[in-house]
Amino acid sequence: MSFNLATILTESALGHPDKVAVISGAHRLTYAEIDAASDRFATGLRDQGIRPGDPVGLQLPNLPQFVIAYFGILKAGAIAVPMNVLYKADEIAYILKDAGTRMLITWAGVAEEAAKGASQAGVSNLVVVTIPGMPDTTLGTPFERLLAVAPDGPAVIHQPDPGDTAVIVYTSGTTGRPKGAELTHFQLFMNADTPGRLFGVRDDDVIMVVLPLFHIFALSSILDVCVRFAATMTLVPRFDPDTVLATIQRDRVTVFEGVPTMYVALLNHPGLDRYDVSSLRIGISGGAPIPAQVIDDFEARFGIVILEGYGLSETASTTTFNVSAEDRRVYSVGRPIWGVQVQVWDEHGQVLPPGADHIGELMVRGVNVMRGYRGNPEASAEAFSDGWFHTGDLGYVDEDGYFFVVDRKKELIIRGGYNVYPREVEDAIYTHPAVAQAAVVGVPDDLLGQEIKAFVALRAGLELTAEELIRHVKDRIAPYKYPRLVEFRPELPVTAAGKILKREL
Missing domain, CATH: 2.30.38.10 (Luciferase; Domain 3)
Known part of the structure; x- marks a missing residue:
């Protein structure tokens, strides 16, 4: 038996050749065009010496070239290694070495740092994507050169065992060096097919892709799902509330998928009323627990249901899910x-x-x-x-x-022998109308072992004192749980995927 995850693209191209697969600004690519381009890219990889089983680093923002390269890597029988575009040279070198990569595909915006990291790792094969408006670079091989190699005869997709590794996704490294989770062709197919069927993804859906494609949530739960069911993806390279809202209006987006901080930012955006978001039919949240107050406020304001799910890099993304508005348990991550x-x-x-x-x-x-x-x-x-x-x-x-x-x-915070779960405290903080972002952490305390501290960013134009916030939270949770320390900041640090970086706080 053999199976390649890239089959989801070839099948969608056969059934929906003229359907728009990817929207990127003013550019649109059909399923037939993406399929043919990834065929050529696979041929280009083989000409560059990439063989089945070779890991290939993929360090691109949300561009059509990511989609083409991803499926080209799979078709060639190689292993995709998605990498954060914000990584510095040492981080790049670590992952390239750890995964044993043979090539790094990056983009001109970070090419210098990528080249340094590749050099440190002994990876000489550097492929660079240049997009309009960016200066040309002399570093590496132009991406277009690999696309210019036409297959010799009908395109041939390498047929691995379904249990062979298709993607290596690196963890965030919050408890030490990042580790590469090996995900197989079969696992990733199942994690596209099953959630897509449960959720009811349709080929007439237009799905927002603002989460970075190098993150498992976007890669597995959005890109793979969209391609499996021939939906349309509209790519947004970086989260910005105005850009997201304008894209929803322009492309008539039906499904928004994001992390809680994105929902908070959209909900609190002062110019929200200027945009038509009536095309939205559903929201999906994952990556971190979403505060109950945010769910309530967003659903009331946007008139849609948010379905929350749960998963990790090590579980190919989706593990549990609330599959529909009729079959959900609000505030849960589903079954x-x-x-x-x-x-x-x-x-x-x-x-x-x-x-x-x-x-x-x-x-x-x-x-x-x-x-x-x-x-x-x-x-x-x-x-x-x-x-x-x-x-x-x-x-x-x-x-x-x-x-x-x-x-x-x-x-987990242990304060004076009592267990305090930060999320419970954060949920209480979010019920205050002036709060835009909140994160609760434990800080050392000589008497109690740990004390509870809240970092808070306020909504634009609103004011709040630490004493007022503490009093607000104290009225809502047990006395040992409320924060004794509050620090206000203009905004809280977040990862490229939009999660609040508690380790920095």
């Missing part, structure tokens, strides 16, 4: 998708019963769980217990099988 099991374990490895009083670590096994960490058998072994993957997330399950994520295990 496990087909082929996936989730349990809640205590610290002794015992399965906990349902109920909010039984909080433990979420454990996952199923078709979506990675093969292991690239070249790191020790970390791979530590990540599993009896075939179950340790997510590092704390949560509980209710009587109907809906899961609720409470917080990251490592972010």
Whole structure:
């Protein structure tokens, strides 16, 4: 048996050749055009010496070239290694070395840093994308040169085993050096096909892609899903509320997928009323827990339902999901998708019963769980217990099988012997109308071990004192949970995917 994930593109091109696959500003590419371009790119990779099983670094923003290169890499039988465009040379070099990459595909905006990292890693094969408006660079091979190589005869897609690695996604490295999660062709197909069917993605959907494609959420849950069901993607290279709202209006976007900070920014945007967002039919949130107040306010303001899901890089993205407005448990992350099991374990490895009083670590096994960490058998072994993957997330399950994520295990605050979950405190903070962003962390305290501190960014034009916020939160949660320390900032630091960077705070 053989299967290549790129089959989802060839099949959609066969069934919908003239359907617009990608919108990028004023440019539109059909499924037939993307399929043919990725065929040529695969041929170009082979001419550059890339062979089946070779990892290829893919460091591009949300551009059509990302889509073409991604499927070209897969068609050539190589392994895609998505990389953050904001990485510095040392970070680039680390991932290139760790994955054993043979080539790095980058773009002119970061070519100098990419070239330094590639040189440090001993990777001499550098391919550079240049887009209009950017200065030309003499670094590396132009992307177009690989596209100029026509296949000798009918395009041939390499046929790997379904269990072979298709993509290596690196973790964020919050607890040490990033680790490369190896995801297979079969896992990624299942994580496109199953959620897409559950959610009801249609070929007439226009789906916003503002999350970076090098992140597992966008790669697996948006790009792969869109291509599997021949939907249209509209690419936005960087999140900006005005750009996103203008794109929704221009392209009649039907599905918005984002992380909580994006929903907060759109909801609080002072110019929101200037845009027509009536085409939206649904919102999808993931990447981090979304505050309950944000869900309520956004749904009321935009007139759509937000469906929340849960997953990790190691689980090929989707693990649990609220599949529809009719079959959801608001504030939960839904139920496990087909082929996936989730349990809640205590610290002794015992399965906990349902109920909010039984909080433990979420454990996952199923078709979506990675093969292991690239070249790191020790970390791979530590990540599993009896075939179950340790997510590092704390949560509980209710009587109907809906899961609720409470917080990251490592972010748990223990104040004077009491467990405090930052998300619960953040939810209380977000109920104040002046708050735009909030993050709660534990800071060292000589008496209590840890004290609770809140970092807060306010909505434009509104004022709030620390004492007023503390009083507001104190009225809503137990006395040992409210923050004693509050620090206001103009904005909170976020990752390229829009998650608040608590480790910096």
